[in-house]
Amino acid sequence: MKYEVTPRGHRLEAIGAHSGYRIRMSTLSAADLDSFPVNVYIRGSESEDEVRVSVPRRHLASPGEAFDFGYDCAVSWIDALDHRAT
Structure with missing residues (x-):
């Protein structure tokens, strides 16, 4: 699993x-x-x-x-950061 989801009141939080x-x-x-x-x-x-990752606006149905x-946006951001460091 890429991340684990936890309910936090009126929102859901996922850690990966x-x-x-x-x-x-x-x-x-x-x-x-x-x-x-x-x-x-x-x-x-x-x-x-x-660090907040900028996420493009999309219609996300669930x-x-x-x-x-x-998660995909975060992975792209991390990979780009790691690429710049080398």
């Missing part, structure tokens, strides 16, 4: 990882929404601040779709 970075995402948990916004943050280590899209 890629290339040593932690990925944290959140979306709303209401089942009657037309679209689910997703917020994505990454951090390289616990001593570093989280929390799963929102998390999959957010």
